[in-house]
Amino acid sequence: MTTLSLPQLRLPRLLGPATWLRALLAWRIAHTVVVAAGLWWALTSEALEGPGRIAAIAAASIILLIDLGGVVGLALRRSFGRSLSLAADYLTFLGAILVLFQRNDVFRGLDALGATFIRGVPFGLIAILAWVVTGWGEQQGTLVQLRRIARYVAWFAVGAMLLAVGLLPGIATFLARTAEPYGLGLVTVALVSGYLAWRTFQSDVAEELEVTNQTTRTLDGLLFASPNLLGFTAFFAGPLIFSLFVSLTEWDAFGDPEFVGLANYAQILALNVGIASGGQSPSEVLAPGYFTWFTVGNVVVGAQDVMFWRSIRNIFVFTLFALPLSTIPALFLATLLNSKAPGIKVFRAIYFVPSIAGVVAVALIWRQLFDSTIGWLNYLISLAVSGLNNIPGLTLTDPRIQWLSDADIALFSLVIVFSWMFIGYNAVLFLAGLQGVDRTLYEAAMIDGANRWQRFRNITLPSLRPTTFFVVASTGILTLQLFGENVVLFPTTTPIGAGPQNSTLTPVVYLYEQGFRRFAFGYASAVAWVLFVLIFLFTLVQFRRQRAQAEG
Amino acid sequence: MRKMRWIALLAALGVMLAACGEDAPDDAPDPDVEAEDPADDVTDEEAVDDDVADDGEAVDLRWRTRPDNQQEIEVYQSVSDSIDAAWDGANLEYEAGGTETAAYQDVLRTEIAGGTAPDVFWIPGTDIADFANRGLILDLRELADASGNYAGDAAYAPGPMELLTYDPDTQTSGPSLWGLPRDVSTFAFYLNLDLIAEAGAPDPRALDEAGDWDWDTFREVAEAVDALGDDIQGFGMNNWWANPGIWMNSAGGGFFNEDRTESRVGSDESVLGLEYLSGLYQDGLGVPYGEDSQPPFQAGQVGMQLTGRWSTPAYRENDFDWDVVNIPAGPEGAVNWTFWGAYVVNANTEHPEQAFELLTRLTDGDVQAEIAELGANIPSRVDDPGTIDQFLTFTPPENNQAFIDGLETSEPEGPLWEGDWPAFDGILAPAIEAVIAGDLSLDEFQATIDDQLNATFQ
DSSP states (O other): OOOOOGGGOOOOOOSOHHHHHHHHHHHHHHHHHHHHHHHHHHHHOSSOOHHHHHHHHHHHHHHHHHHHHHHHHHHTTOHHHHHHHHHHHHHHHHHHHHHHHHHTTHHHHHHHTHHHHHHHHHHHHHHHHHHHHHHHHHHHTOOHHHHHHHHHHHHHHHHHHHHHTTHHHHHHHHHHHHTSHHHHHHHHHHHHHHHHHHHHHSHHHHHHTTOOHHHHHHHHHHHHHHHHHHHHIIIIIHHHHHHHHHTTEEOOSSSOOEEOTTHHHHHHHOEEEEEOOTTOOGGGGSOTTOEEEEEETTEEEEESOHHHHHHHHHHHHHHHHHHHHHHHHHHHHHHHHTSOOTTHHHHHHHHHHHHHSOHHHHHHHHHHHHOTTTOHHHHHHHHHHHHHHTSTTOOOOOOOOOTTTOTTTHHHHHHHHHHHHHHHHHHHHHHHHHTTSOHHHHHHHHHTTOOHHHHIIIIIHHHTHHHHHHHHHHHHHHHHTOOHHHHHHSTTSSSTTOOGGGTTOOHHHHHHIIIIITOOHHHHHHHHHHHHHHHHHHHHHHHHHHHHHHHO | OHHHHHHHHHHHHHHHHHTTOOSOGGGSOOHHHHHTOTHHHHTHHHHTOOOOOTTSSOEEEEEEEOOSSHHHHHHHHHHHHHHHHHOTTEEEEEEEOOOGGGTHHHHHHHHHHHTOOOSEEEEEGGGHHHHHHTTOBOOOHHHHHHOSSOOOGGGBOHHHHHHHTEETTTTEESSOOOOEEEEEEOEEEEEEHHHHHHHTOOOHHHHHHTTOOBHHHHHHHHHHHHTTOTTOEEEEEOSSTHHHHHHHHHTTOOSBOTTSSSBOTTSHHHHHHHHHHHHHHHTTOBSOBTBOSHHHHHTTOEEEEEEEGGGHHHHTTOSSOEEEEOOOBBTTBOOEEEEEEEEEEBTTOSOHHHHHHHHHHHTOHHHHHHHHTTSSOEEOBOSOHHHHHHHHTSOSSSOTHHHHHHHHTEEEOOOOTTSOHHHHHHHHHHHHHHHHHTSSOHHHHHHHHHHHHHGGGO
């Protein structure tokens, strides 16, 4: 097996393993001192602020801890010292390259590459075609000359594509920017760290520390998975932890966050109940700082953040309707699609299309359909009413439903759109489940005289429990995260997506409003974490039910 | 297979390095555009101005607007190319921002937080205070005083300039300068003259000319058109703050007190405006409040639609006879809005002097006239009467004077220096929706709204 991995590179081994470990310890100590100085600077300097400062402190802290562990391990000549030293140098190597790319505007340039990329597309297509010809020729086992020509054409086309998208000026610019002192410094750090990591990884160093095979395999695995692990940490786990930290602060995304503890959560969740008597208005019976959420008789329920609780109420009502409407019809649709009727595959594809269409496109189309004055839905209803009114003795009034502007209806318009989008997808999932049901069970039931409904009730449904669990859990999570449909269907309401009188305000719409419109990122993060807990609880309940059914 | 991997790796690295390339040939100004560019005349004066950076080298400046359509993007690109060609001090890169519904401001804020926002950008007037208070844009007063290109505060529309020169520390207008207005706009009723004629209603333009265009005659015209059929609506308007606002303004009310530190929505005058408006809706004369009234108007099913000058380019495609008229007069006259947005300078720009000079060039009267010819807006420069005369020739609509009349008696929109405008709007909008839908009585609205809104000033 051939790989492009670091261990196979042939570089000179400058020192023997014992000497190398002593030198590595000295390097590790120096590295620790430099990182500690960097951390101190990040903590005290006014040059850094906001997320950049937090990211710098977090990165420096992690590398410092790894460094310290590495120093201790190497001093004690323990294998974990080598592992941690490897990690520190590897991260330094990657960090130096990323900072170099950032300094040289490579990432910003990638954004702009779209303008020139199109020029390379024809050559790219030629290269792909040439590779296809090469592969086809190899399959045939003949046409050696043609394969050789195709291979040359492929190489030539790749080169031409790179030239067409601007490789030469790109390299020139990159080198010119790298040739500055800062760039050369970063290149030096990258080369030194990379060599250190490579040399430390070699087997003679491992043997010197009596590293076990298990540790070697673990390191190999981690190195192999490191691109994904680092990406996951940088783009998912890191922001997740960061948002948890932000939720404990008051922060507008520009300056330094101000730590406020659990105050955001307290404000979001605070409720107050009062009893109105003797002509008191609802607001008079609530504690200061609370606003009326709803009243039942003379009982007044207030909240500090009424908008949040309204969004919770909306999302529960939405889930209550959207979840069954996008799963139960899907189950029946799947039983229909499970037949062997002619052209059934076409129908399966048609029903699946809405789920692969973009939310924005779907919602835009539905917005036009829902228009109460010129929309197709009301037009068809008007036609139907006119037709029915031709029946003698029947007089119906055209309802002219305000699908998007009536606060009592808007949420159900969203239910329709959501269900329409996901019925097909869920039907395909159920279809996969149905095709896994043992046919002999049906045959046995038919011999026993079970009718179609009895077979469905006693064989199909129990057999589909794992599929049903997945469909309900995944669709339920999607309903609780409703956002895109609202924003497109109700683009002019305030907040955007909140619908008439906030009737379609959902938690994600609310946190978007708080974060990106009101600059309250601390509060928005707290809303996000409350929503996370709700979704977690919902999923947990589904798992418990699934387990109980499986055991029962 | 090994070769394939190397090819793939080289291609990926090559593409990444190509991303560093500068001055791609496509970035060069299109010679065809330049040849027929009306801004060539504009830049005669600028052409002799060869200001360069202190070190003698041109600086790179990125700037952005929020265009509404492809035509606007092309005109702004052309303007950028013209200025770039005539100005040795900067290399300009124009970025067309997303539309309003594509979250232009949200993207901009995110980019500012990430440090990747352009040097100069446009923001709506309502956002100026928020951006300034958070330190995201520069106070340009010192740069303006030192600049030889700045035409002076008085050269621009006075309403927006009063708000753009507000100093939150001294709470007076004049000491600061947060940006320069790109253009202004105002509301008018766009008329479907075919429907109005079919209904036998009087022509609102004639009523306006005779001084009889008021709430009563507006209602008469709306009723007459609405009676044409179930699928025809007398009038339409969208549900954002400005639309109900003009009825409050024209009744003598408004959103804020004089120094914009308290709500005036609960005043008798404001409620009177809201009462009139909700009456129109509850009598079924309008496109349901909350629905987009533009598609039914363009479909020829609405008699009168309240919208701004920005709708003109789209309506030039209408296949019915149409024109515009100023808003009808209420008890206190026809009090319109002056909508405006401003070019501002990113507080983190590395080239503040050049960025400010770009502002002066972008708001040059001739450049504004070139953009206004598209029909979407009105020039904000008032120092040359010829600019407005030129605007009046940009037809259709024939009655462009309606917009100029609207400007003369209007309130400039936001910003709210002493309060939280998004919070204010977030409370007011659903409350107005509830009143118009009949879910909240006017008495209850009046009793509670000011307390809720005043909390946003704290």
